Amino acid sequence: MIGSLDKAMGRVCDAFGIAASLVIAFLALSVGAEVIVRNLGLPAFGWTLEMCEYGLLVVTFLGAPWVLRRHEHISVDVLTRKVSPSVLRVLLTVSDLIATIACLLLAYYATQAAFHAWVKGSLLFKYLVVPQWIVLSVLPVGITLLAVEFLLRIWRRFVLEPAADPA
Structure with missing residues (x-):
């Protein structure tokens, strides 16, 4: 069952990675135009700066699970290069658990x-008028997808790759 969740999560992360890249392309084209x-x-146009603000939010929060899943995030390996594989596995697991909780x-x-923005009907008034809950829902x-990916990293580390390099 967790294997199916992992595969589904991979598809969701890939879809969000593609969506983030399309948003970046749109932002680049609109700024250039x-x-x-x-x-x-x-x-x-007037709306370019505002769309860039919203686009950066979308790219950051929907692209982050894709980046994490592909191990393309920034990591500091000063300590992890110096420890044994078993200690490394524990350190990575503890850090993934802390990240999940956060x-x-x-x-x-x-x-x-x-939810509160939706209940209140809050609007963002700039050049465009946008319901605040839409922006915040990202x-x-x-x-949440990041939390799921952190948990799946732990599962993959111990179930799928118990003898492999944990990094």
């Missing part, structure tokens, strides 16, 4: 914030 339009003396706490509070989704 805005520069061209301004240099031609035409009126600026993610679950953050997801809880992010969910509360998004946080609990991404953070």
